[in-house]
Amino acid sequence: MMKNSRRDFLQKLAASAMTMPVLSSYGAFSKLDLYPPSYQGPTLRVALMGLGGYASRVAAAMQDCKRAKITGLISGTPSKIKDWRAKYDIPEKNCYNYENFDNVKDNPDIDAVYVITPNALHHEHVIRVAQAGKHAICEKPMAINAKEGQDMVDACAKANVKLLVGYRMHFEPKTLEVVRMRTEGELGNIKFFQGLCGFRIGDPNQWRLDKALAGGGALMDIGIYAINGARYMVGEEPVWVTAQETKTDNVKFKEGVDETILFQLGFPSGALASCLSTYNMNYLDRFFLNGENGFAELQPSTGYGPIKGRTNKGELSQPHITHQTLQMDEMAGIILDDNKPIVPVDGLEGLKDLKIIDAIYQACATGNRQELQL
Numbered sequence: 582m583m584k585n586s587r588r589d590f591l592q593k594l595a596a597s598a599m600t601m602p603v604l605s606s607y608g609a610f611s612k613l614d615l616y617p618p619s620y621q622g623p624t625l626r627v628a629l630m631g632l633g634g635y636a637s638r639v640a641a642a643m644q645d646c647k648r649a650k651i652t653g654l655i656s657g658t659p660s661k662i663k664d665w666r667a668k669y670d671i672p673e674k675n676c677y678n679y680e681n682f683d684n685v686k687d688n689p690d691i692d693a694v695y696v697i698t699p700n701a702l703h704h705e706h707v708i709r710v711a712q713a714g715k716h717a718i719c720e721k722p723m724a725i726n727a728k729e730g731q732d733m734v735d736a737c738a739k740a741n742v743k744l745l746v747g748y749r750m751h752f753e754p755k756t757l758e759v760v761r762m763r764t765e766g767e768l769g770n771i772k773f774f775q776g777l778c779g780f781r782i783g784d785p786n787q788w789r790l791d792k793a794l795a796g797g798g799a800l801m802d803i804g805i806y807a808i809n810g811a812r813y814m815v816g817e818e819p820v821w822v823t824a825q826e827t828k829t830d831n832v833k834f835k836e837g838v839d840e841t842i843l844f845q846l847g848f849p850s851g852a853l854a855s856c857l858s859t860y861n862m863n864y865l866d867r868f869f870l871n872g873e874n875g876f877a878e879l880q881p882s883t884g885y886g887p888i889k890g891r892t893n894k895g896e897l898s899q900p901h902i903t904h905q906t907l908q909m910d911e912m913a914g915i916i917l918d919d920n921k922p923i924v925p926v927d928g929l930e931g932l933k934d935l936k937i938i939d940a941i942y943q944a945c946a947t948g949n950r951q952e953l954q955l
Contacts (some may be wrong), residue, residue, distance in 0.1 A: 582785035625913035628653025631698035634905035648913035686713035723931030727795025744928035752926040754899035768872030776807030779859035804858025811854040819846035824944035
């Protein structure tokens with residue numbers, strides 16, 4: 582992302598005014614500022630694929646959306662379909678399993694499918710959604726490597742459908758205020774970013790610790806926030822990466838499942854990023870951005886909220902709104918109105934993160950600095 586003038590930045594805001602819940606100064610706003618209670622405009626009709634814990638969170642948040650609603654369900658578990666149908670009043674004709682969901686192509690009640698299945702399944706599921714002619718929203722990480730990610734981008738382009746990635750932080754008000762400050766030069770030239778992302782993972786048998794389903798370990802699940810955050814906080818694309826992996830539990834964290842990775846990113850301006858991704862330490866959820874004229878800190882920085890932040894000018898006061906509610910209303914605007922978000926959430930954005938993840942794993946394996954071309 583290149584630095585823009587205040588005028589350019591505000592023009593972007595104006596272009597997305599229908600969905601961006603922000604004032605020109607990112608000041609105080611309420612949920613009602615998104616859309617009036619009587620909003621009658623076009624609505625994005627979404628089928629949720631993979632009815633696990635995070636899908637439950639998304640579904641609950643979508644009950645407050647003005648522009649997006651759940652109209653379909655896709656699951657391999659009939660009992661979940663039954664329970665969700667009753668809870669969200671979904672007609673049986675809009676419910677599918679993993680074998681027959683290609684039939685959504687003939688269902689006018691569904692505009693987009695939100696893929697919330699394990700990481701390794703995203704590739705197949707998104708491509709099938711695209712081939713069915715529906716827009717795809719894919720939970721992060723978009724895939725388990727850049728090659729698969731490129732396949733997904735290409736499939737959606739060929740089908741002329743949009744591919745969006747569930748980067749909920751790209752719409753979070755305090756995060757966007759820091760982006761605004763950096764973009765408008767209030768922090769001066771950016772020198773350093775630190776991203777700390779981690780928690781102690783529980784059940785050793787869960788899919789997130791299965792390489793075949795997760796594609797890796799902590800880096801794929803939580804470290805991606807620091808990767809992505811470094812890019813939109815610094816406002817540049819990194820050109821090199823170094824990384825070091827440590828592992829203390831070879832039983833829980835088997836071969837190919839990372840426990841803790843430290844990684845460093847270098848940017849064209851000379852700015853540096855130092856990040857930690859781990860499944861073995863709690864209380865790690867902090868972004869820190871340092872510039873010649875100021876700083877910004879978010880802690881917690883990526884949790885479900887509320888996000889808390891401060892800068893050299895004082896505390897950030899933007900109110901908390903459920904992240905997934907904002908995300909889905911904003912994504913409705915992107916899909917239905919071709920709105921352009923301040924921080925991209927498209928498939929190319931997801932692909933850049935996957936290229937960095939590939940390079941981090943390669944740096945850990947070889948001990949060598951990896952050059953990046955994003």
